[in-house]
Amino acid sequence: MTEPRKLRVLTFSTLYPSSVRPGHGIFVETRLRELIASGQIESRVVAPVPWFPSTDGRWGEYALMAKTPAREHRNGIEVLHPRYGLLPKIGMSLAPLGLYLGAKAAVQQLLDEGFDFDVIDAHYYYPDGVAAAMLARHFNKPLTITARGTDLNLIPEYTLPRKMMQWAARRAQASIGVCSALVDVLRGWQIPAERLHVMRNGVDLQRFRPVPQARVREELGLQGSPLLMSVGYLIERKGHHLAIEALARLLPRYPDARLVIVGEGPERKNLQSLAEQLGVAQHLSMPGAQPNAELYRWYSAADIFILASSREGWANVLLEAMACGTPVVASDIWGTPEVVSEPVAGRLVGQRSGQAFAHELEQLLAAMPDRAEVRRFAEGFSWAATTQAQLDLFGRLSRARTQGGGRDA
Known part of the structure; x- marks a missing residue:
């Protein structure tokens, strides 16, 4: 008897670790690793990195970005790091478009390699979530966006980014907040309640443990x-x-x-x-x-x-x-x-x-x-509940798409 195909999830975020920045966005990687450990998910990651011309260590964090490999395996997960343009000072408003243009070829590459994913799972609403909404429209895929903090409690103070995030929230099939307070922001944007989900972060109880x-x-x-x-x-x-x-x-x-x-x-x-x-x-x-x-x-x-x-x-x-x-x-x-x-x-x-x-x-x-x-x-904050909630959500979106639903104008 043939086993059912695993759900295929494309994880999209600039907040993701690499071999040269192993602590960068580790919370996104941790949630994904816990999800994959369920045995029901297959994932690829597209984690774009701003383009920078020099790997000279004198440039600090910028040099590390330049040293980031174009593709690598981390903890058994395939990760692509396409480059995107980010202009100093004026880059904030243009970042989603630059991110989209930089990532589109990498997403197409995964499709050409046979990874026909069921859903795009984006992390951080701006610029990542906005760019992911552009990708979801281009590739005709369902989209979830997870809000994590300053993306909704700080960036909406800027008019143009707020309008772009509201557009992305209306296009996404689901928005996830890591706490109720973040979901309240989305609720204030009149996003339908059935598209809003609270999925709190858990803690790795093996890694973080007491010692004498x-x-x-x-x-x-x-x-x-x-x-x-x-x-x-x-x-x-x-x-x-x-x-x-x-x-x-x-x-x-x-x-x-x-x-x-x-x-x-x-x-x-x-x-x-x-x-x-x-x-x-x-x-x-x-x-x-x-x-x-x-x-x-x-x-x-x-x-x-x-x-x-x-x-x-x-x-x-x-x-x-x-x-x-x-x-x-x-x-x-x-x-x-x-x-x-x-x-x-x-x-x-x-x-x-x-x-x-x-x-x-x-x-x-x-x-x-x-x-x-x-x-x-x-110990009451394990990852089990969040993992199950993601499995239920991604499975529902995949079924809706297969049945001809799940897309919005």
């Missing part, structure tokens, strides 16, 4: 009590400066406190200067970016994880920290209340200020949850 705190602190050369940690790209929006301000307010009561900020980015010098101005430089460590596969050690070393962002969709770092047994103190924004939904997980901060974070840190330190209980809470 004392041992890993010694291995990483970390000291401090309490040991606080913040992880993320060093930009203003991530709020690392608020964690430093909170540290300054904690020190009179906790003179051995220490803050570790894991990450790299343009705000490094400003953060170091702030620590010096506040007199806490000796209590701050900034070890730079760390491989995703090693983050569990840093999370496990911390007493409390801090996320002081001004904008987040569904912050994966919160679940990663909790999976390692570390409670969190986080800004009460967007999808974060859906993650920090029980006292055992930590505390939410209503006002984004160093004083407010210091207050909630003190409250948590006075009643710290058992780390094993924090881990058990995180």
Whole structure:
């Protein structure tokens, strides 16, 4: 008896890892890997990269883009990295068209090779989702677009990108939000309820796991009590400066406190200067970016994880920290209340200020949850429900197309 053909999904996003940028968009790859592990899906990935003329390391991130291979296998998944034009400064409004033009040949190549996919699954609404809507129209394929955060809680403030996203949302057979707050934005655009889905991110419970705190602190050369940690790209929006301000307010009561900020980015010098101005430089460590596969050690070393962002969709770092047994103190924004939904997980901060974070840190330190209980809470966020929801959705869209439906004008 012939087994039924697996559903064929074309994953489309500029947010996808490569051999030279292994941490870039890893959350998209993780969701896809979990989906493929179901045994019911076959996928190819088109992950376009902006064209850049030089691989000279002096250009930093741009040089890494230039070094990205045109095609590669990652974790058993075929990934194509076509180039697209992105003009500095004026590129924001033109990005979807450039992305579409750059990716179209790669998609056709996959079709010519026999990968006649059933659905395009795009990640990040702008410019990726808009470009994917153009591709879906050109190739006459059903489309899903996943919103992940700043694509819907920041970019719609710009008129032209908002109009393009609204056009893409009307064309897509389904829009997915990683939290309810993002879906509410789409609902406000009058997108029919039957096309809206909440599919939260899960956490890799094998990768992010507790290890003995004392041992890993010694291995990483970390000291401090309490040991606080913040992880993320060093930009203003991530709020690392608020964690430093909170540290300054904690020190009179906790003179051995220490803050570790894991990450790299343009705000490094400003953060170091702030620590010096506040007199806490000796209590701050900034070890730079760390491989995703090693983050569990840093999370496990911390007493409390801090996320002081001004904008987040569904912050994966919160679940990663909790999976390692570390409670969190986080800004009460967007999808974060859906993650920090029980006292055992930590505390939410209503006002984004160093004083407010210091207050909630003190409250948590006075009643710290058992780390094993924090881990058990995180175990409730496996990928199983999201994987099944995707299988149901993609299967429904494929059947509708086969039966002559599933396309919109």
